[in-house]
Amino acid sequence: MASEAGEGSTAGMDDYETLISTTDVELLKKAWRNEKAAPEILRFETSLIQRIRGQIQLMEENIEEFAGSGIDPLTVSLYQMDLDRTQYLFRSYLRIRLQKIEKYMFHISKNPEVQSRLSEQEKGFARRCADDMERHLEESVLSKLPDNYQDTVKQSIISEESDMIPEPQLDSFVVCKSRRFLGPFQLDGSDELLEMKPDELCIIHYKSIRERVQEGDIDLV
Amino acid sequence: MAGQSDPQLSLFSAEEVEFIAEDEMVEIVPNLRMDALNFVCGDFGPFFPQLATQVPLWLAVALKKRGKCTIRPPQWMTVEKLTQVLEAERDSQRVFEQLPFHYVEISRLLFDHARDDIPDVYMVRSLIEDIRDVRFHKVETNLESLNERAFALKINNLSAMEVNIVRPFVGRALQAFYKHDSPDLIPDQDRVSDRRPQVANNATRRHLRR
Numbered sequence: 001m002a003s004e005a006g007e008g009s010t011a012g013m014d015d016y017e018t019l020i021s022t023t024d025v026e027l028l029k030k031a032w033r034n035e036k037a038a039p040e041i042l043r044f045e046t047s048l049i050q051r052i053r054g055q056i057q058l059m060e061e062n063i064e065e066f067a068g069s070g071i072d073p074l075t076v077s078l079y080q081m082d083l084d085r086t087q088y089l090f091r092s093y094l095r096i097r098l099q100k101i102e103k104y105m106f107h108i109s110k111n112p113e114v115q116s117r118l119s120e121q122e123k124g125f126a127r128r129c130a131d132d133m134e135r136h137l138e139e140s141v142l143s144k145l146p147d148n149y150q151d152t153v154k155q156s157i158i159s160e161e162s163d164m165i166p167e168p169q170l171d172s173f174v175v176c177k178s179r180r181f182l183g184p185f186q187l188d189g190s191d192e193l194l195e196m197k198p199d200e201l202c203i204i205h206y207k208s209i210r211e212r213v214q215e216g217d218i219d220l221v
Numbered sequence: 222m223a224g225q226s227d228p229q230l231s232l233f234s235a236e237e238v239e240f241i242a243e244d245e246m247v248e249i250v251p252n253l254r255m256d257a258l259n260f261v262c263g264d265f266g267p268f269f270p271q272l273a274t275q276v277p278l279w280l281a282v283a284l285k286k287r288g289k290c291t292i293r294p295p296q297w298m299t300v301e302k303l304t305q306v307l308e309a310e311r312d313s314q315r316v317f318e319q320l321p322f323h324y325v326e327i328s329r330l331l332f333d334h335a336r337d338d339i340p341d342v343y344m345v346r347s348l349i350e351d352i353r354d355v356r357f358h359k360v361e362t363n364l365e366s367l368n369e370r371a372f373a374l375k376i377n378n379l380s381a382m383e384v385n386i387v388r389p390f391v392g393r394a395l396q397a398f399y400k401h402d403s404p405d406l407i408p409d410q411d412r413v414s415d416r417r418p419q420v421a422n423n424a425t426r427r428h429l430r431r
Contacts, residue, residue: 025262029241036233055261074287075255081283082260088240171399173392175376175384187372189403194373201384203391204373205399221384 024051025086030219032093037175037220038213039206040168041100041108044119052090059083097122105130106153106165170207176218177201232389238381242326243279248293251284278327282334292335297321298328300341303348310355315363317356317378325353325382356380360387364394370402371395 031045063083066076101108101122108114109130115123134152142150149155153162178196187194188208196202201221212218233241244262250273257266258280265276273293276284284290296302297320306318321327328349336342360383367374374395376384 023261023263029244033233033241052261059261072255074289075258078258078280078283079260081279082258082262085240085243085279086261169396171396173395173399175388175392190372192372201376201379202373203376203388203395205395208372221381 024048024055025089028052028086028089028093032089032096034213034220035093035096039170039172039174040210041097041104041114041117043117043214044097044122046119049090049093049119052086056083056086056090059086098125100168101126102129104166104168105133106162107167110153110162110165170210172206173203174206174209174220175201175203176209176213176220178218180217182212182217233385235382235385238323238385239326239330242323242381243282243330244277245321245323245327246275247278247281247295247327248273249276249281249284249290250293251290253289278330282330285335285338292331292338294331294335294339294345295321295327297324298331298339298345298349300344300348303345303352307348307352307355310352310359314359317359318352319378320352320380323381324349325380356383357386364391367391367394370398372399 027048028045031042031048035042059079060083063076063079066079097118101118104114105126108118108126115126118126137152142152148157151157151159151164153164155163178198178200180198182194182196184193184195186192186208188205194202194204194208196218209218213220250271251268252270253268254270255266255268257264262277265280266274268274281290281292285292297306306320309318328346331339332342332346339345360379364387374391379387
């Protein structure tokens with residue numbers, strides 16, 4: 001999770017991140033792994049995705065040109081393989097996010113902070129998803145239930161809160177690796193202090209390292 | 222939510238772990254002349270016959286498949302080194318030897334596609350399999366000692382495949398310990414003592430689990 005991704009980060013920061021962690025593909029791979037391993041949806045890597053999209057497009061054009069210009073077919077096929085790998089990562093990253101959105105659509109639609117982590121397109125998708133699901137539940141089940149039980153997010157009319165919204169389990173445990181030395185920090189809900197050396201592997205309570213994953217100090221694996 | 226009850230949603234498949242391992246660098250000796258390749262994932266080459274160069278594993282395998290290079294097995298993949306590792310693994314009950322994070326996948330890929338480039342390939346292969354078995358066994362025994370609430374568990378030197386295999390079990394076990402040991406769940410001392418004595422007292426609970 002290299003860059004703070006997106007709107008917030010400055011160009012200088014981006015350059016720095018790119019320099020220390022080599023290529024955008026490397027950054028995308030990190031983002032993809034984090035996204036796959038994290039229980040909740042992470043912040044969308046706006047600028048990274050934009051760059052990757054550009055590079056993929058450029059490479060597609062290049063390969064088309066190669067094919068026409070009589071370059072060694074072996075070389076062309078190698079370029080194609082590289083492109084396929086990048087595209088796979090790219091699609092998989094977007095897809096895993098869509099799956100999370102589908103899973104937590106009501107949670108997202110009620111929660112502006114989570115919404116702010118989505119891209120514009122994803123926000124639209126989340127909205128349509130929640131609307132469609134609501135309409136579907138309404139038509140197929142809820143309208144036939146007694147009046148007290150007709151809400152999509154409340155078990156019954158006497159529930160004070162919305163108690164039927166699936167939420168990401170932040171209590172779950174994830175496997176992670178630290179990128180640098182992390183001084184003793186407190187683990188969420190306990191008195192224990194934890195120190196992490198670079199590259200140290202650890203199974204840990206996600207809630208305790210949530211911010212550090214977003215900041216890029218810790219990678220999920 | 223409907224149709225989305227997959228508990229494995231965020232796990233890596235074996236193929237995905239292999240995909241990640243394919244980006245590890247290896248040394249190849251090409252037997253053709255080829256210009257530098259400016260990939261999205263980085264620049265490699267130019268390639269000259271008999272001149273060793275570093276490329277990602279997937280590229281090495283692709284070239285090897287077409288007979289365009291030989292792959293130099295990584296330094297840890299020799300009989301001598303692996304014998305040492307195996308002995309050390311056997312000697313210690315707790316500690317895991319340091320091997321590349323992707324040693325299982327890298328060796329698998331090389332055995333599948335470049336067996337003629339590995340000296341003593343049968344020996345190397347059986348050593349790696351032994352190491353793997355010893356380590357898995359060790360992981361399993363160590364898991365048995367997992368019996369109380371913990372927020373973090375250091376698993377140094379565990380490899381990607383090993384992590385991937387234990388992740389679902391360990392993750393859920395720790396989560397269960399976490400949940401059942403959570404103070405919010407034991408608000409009322411009276412109720413606790415008659416309904417769930419094993420949670421109220423750590424010592425008893427540990428004892429019961431042995």
